[in-house]
């Protein structure tokens with residue numbers, strides 16, 4: 001425990017925004033030092049506004065990890081993700097917009113448009129600088145970026161390597177308002193354990209299926225039982241077509257077995273105990289357009 005008295009505490013909400021695949025989840029996980037949201041080398045893996053909590057010194061930052069903002073949103077699922085992304089910006093104390101360094105795209109302009117009404121400080125992270133050989137190229141790129149929006153500060157950094165992230169943290173801490181902490185000092189997330197387990201399974205699904213699968217899959221944790229020696233988890237992988245079921249299961253069940261054993265290892269690391277994981281694949285046609293189904297999966301419509 002620290003001896004910080006309530007009157008000197010600072011606490012605020014930070015939204016992380018950016019087009020798909022720029023590194024939002026990676027950055028948030030790095031900042032809070034705990035793996036909460038699904039990261040995979042695929043766009044659009046984040047479906048919920050996941051919060052991570054960082055409590056250090058006298059401040060607490062509550063991160064809202066927004067889903068990607070998409071240009072075309074035909075299905076109800078994508079519309080829901082878009083609405084959540086915009087709603088996540090209301091009432092925050094700082095926004096971190098992430099782009100890929102030297103690679104400003106039309107989709108980044110679209111994200112900027114959504115920041116039009118934001119009154120809190122907006123910081124820009126130019127991520128993945130580890131991929132740039134000639135770092136001096138940033139010097140000509142950064143002034144152009146500053147013309148697009150009055151960013152409070154720009155941080156070129158690498159979320160995977162961790163370079164320059166302390167400076168970002170310090171800058172954010174400075175703008176957190178003075179108020180009591182919302183969460184206990186050792187909380188890292190307010191998401192339920194079940195939800196995080198679902199995300200860990202989904203991450204493995206994305207990793208193993210690469211380009212073969214459309215994004216119409218969701219994970220439902222059906223049962224979660226803490227037994228004396230292990231935790232028993234039954235999870236359903238929902239797909240929207242019969243042929244997708246075959247892809248997830250794979251030849252003689254090979255793919256599902258591989259997803260299951262990697263997911264079990266990730267779950268055991270997270271829960272810090274043995275896990276027995278059973279995965280089922282079920283089909284509900286067009287689930288991403290069914291409000292009832294989305295709600296049952298915890299995706300609010």
Ligand SMILES: Nc1nc2c(ncn2[C@@H]2O[C@H](COP(=O)(O)OP(=O)(O)OP(=O)(O)O)[C@@H](O)[C@H]2O)c(=O)[nH]1
Pocket residue numbers: 018019020021022023024025026027038039040041042043044045046067068127128129130131157158159160161
């Ligand atoms: N080289 C490099 N790769 C990175 C960096 N940060 C993230 N990545 C990779 O970029 C990919 C996407 O990262 P995520 O954190 O899942 O991106 P996201 O913005 O949360 O993606 P969505 O959930 O699709 O919106 C992953 O393969 C990361 O490992 C970085 O600093 N350098």
